[in-house]
Amino acid sequence: MSTPEDFRAELLAAGLLVDGGVPGVYHRSFRYESIVRGVQAYVSAPAHEESFLQLSLPPVQARSTLEISGYVSSFPNLMGLISSFAGTEREVAAFLDETEGGGDWASRMTPTDVALCSAACHGLYPMLAGTSLPDEGRRYEVHAWCFRHEPSPDPARMQSFRMHEFVYVGTPSGAEAHRQAWISRATGLLEDLGLAVDVVPANDPFFGRSGRLLASNQRTKELKYELIAPISSPAPGAISSGNYHEDHFGSAFGLRANGDVAHSACFAFGLDRISLALLLRHGLEVEMWPADVRRRLTAGLDAGARAAT
Amino acid sequence: MSDLDGTIRQVLEAHGRLPSTPSQLKADDDLYERGLSSHASVNVMLALEDAFDVEFPDSLLKRGTFRSIAAIREALESLATPATLKAESR
Numbered sequence: 523m524s525t526p527e528d529f530r531a532e533l534l535a536a537g538l539l540v541d542g543g544v545p546g547v548y549h550r551s552f553r554y555e556s557i558v559r560g561v562q563a564y565v566s567a568p569a570h571e572e573s574f575l576q577l578s579l580p581p582v583q584a585r586s587t588l589e590i591s592g593y594v595s596s597f598p599n600l601m602g603l604i605s606s607f608a609g610t611e612r613e614v615a616a617f618l619d620e621t622e623g624g625g626d627w628a629s630r631m632t633p634t635d636v637a638l639c640s641a642a643c644h645g646l647y648p649m650l651a652g653t654s655l656p657d658e659g660r661r662y663e664v665h666a667w668c669f670r671h672e673p674s675p676d677p678a679r680m681q682s683f684r685m686h687e688f689v690y691v692g693t694p695s696g697a698e699a700h701r702q703a704w705i706s707r708a709t710g711l712l713e714d715l716g717l718a719v720d721v722v723p724a725n726d727p728f729f730g731r732s733g734r735l736l737a738s739n740q741r742t743k744e745l746k747y748e749l750i751a752p753i754s755s756p757a758p759g760a761i762s763s764g765n766y767h768e769d770h771f772g773s774a775f776g777l778r779a780n781g782d783v784a785h786s787a788c789f790a791f792g793l794d795r796i797s798l799a800l801l802l803r804h805g806l807e808v809e810m811w812p813a814d815v816r817r818r819l820t821a822g823l824d825a826g827a828r829a830a831t
Numbered sequence: 832m833s834d835l836d837g838t839i840r841q842v843l844e845a846h847g848r849l850p851s852t853p854s855q856l857k858a859d860d861d862l863y864e865r866g867l868s869s870h871a872s873v874n875v876m877l878a879l880e881d882a883f884d885v886e887f888p889d890s891l892l893k894r895g896t897f898r899s900i901a902a903i904r905e906a907l908e909s910l911a912t913p914a915t916l917k918a919e920s921r
Contacts, residue, residue, distance in 0.1 A: 592870065732873040734892035739869040742894045770870070 526676035526754040545673035546681035560819030581667035602638035605631035638669035655779040659692015678753040684793035697787035704789030724748040
């Protein structure tokens with residue numbers, strides 16, 4: 523049985539990924555990227571007509587989004603805040619001495635208003651604040667590079683990775699229906715790529731003792747499900763997840779639908795994890811993958827190109 | 832026992848963000864059905880720890896512990912002697 527470390531070594535030796543110099547940070551070969559783009563187009567194609575808005579977000583977001591969404595209290599250990607130098611020219615000399623001498627120059631940095639993207643859908647909610655949603659709610663498709671500060675030798679646990687989400691904001695029943703429909707649709711899509719998918723109740727890794735209580739609530743109320751499959755070793759991990767947020771983001775960002783606080787749900791495809799799962803399942807030579815799997819990924823790209831024109 | 836419930840109600844009043852007044856709640860009313868959210872339950876948990884100078888062990892950091900005033904009372908009584916709780920809740 524191979525370990526995540528073995529699989530990482532194989533990916534690096536094959537040149538699919540390149541060590542980015544920090545655990546969990548990787549440069550991607552164009553060969554690897556072609557898989558990610560194929561998966562993205564493949565999962566996106568069935569939903570082209572459903573989304574009110576399709577957005578690709580940058581890897582950064584407003585720092586205030588971390589605060590308003592509650593991410594700062596729930597996941598402080600995972601978030602990333604961008605700092606920069608805000609001192610005077612006079613202070614630069616000391617700063618340079620420390621930089622060149624290997625000193626603690628980072629402590630001279632000042633936090634900016636920019637944070638790393640915590641989840642693709644988090645960039646969406648501030649955009650919707652103050653807008654009036656129709657009674658039946660709305661669907662959105664959002665793609666983003668996301669960040670989690672959890673350095674690991676396991677390639678399945680990257681610090682910087684892609685998330686492709688289908689989000690619904692509207693009524694409680696609409697949110698639950700959206701999540702259930704996507705869990706079922708995504709299971710079929712991923713199984714059609716040859717992956718052995720299980721759907722399991724799950725909880726987010728909320729921080730600290732308060733986090734234990736939040737996790738218990740999430741699990742007891744079955745608010746989160748993960749689609750798991752082998753990613754970097756035979757032990758399965760989450761390659762997608764469906765979350766019903768209840769009114770958490772609706773309350774936080776002042777979203778309303780049908781005369782009440784809006785409820786929301788999202789379904790997220792972990793594009794990098796799905797790509798790794800495919801490499802583990804079908805081998806590192808994409809040309810040798812089963813013809814139907816290659817056709818599905820290519821068809822997705824073609825459909826995406828047609829939709830874009 | 833009523834002192835204990837009184838302090839629990841005060842904590843719920845201050846931190847529970849419930850639509851109804853906690854003094855009107857019965858001891859075994861389901862707080863989640865009465866509008867206690869997950870995040871508010873965390874604030875209630877922390878405020879109870881401050882009020883009674885106790886720390887809930889991991890085994891009690893679960894949804895059921897904060898389901899009702901009676902459930903909270905039971906959890907608190909499992910942590911300390913009633914005499915201690917009475918003193919703290921004064």
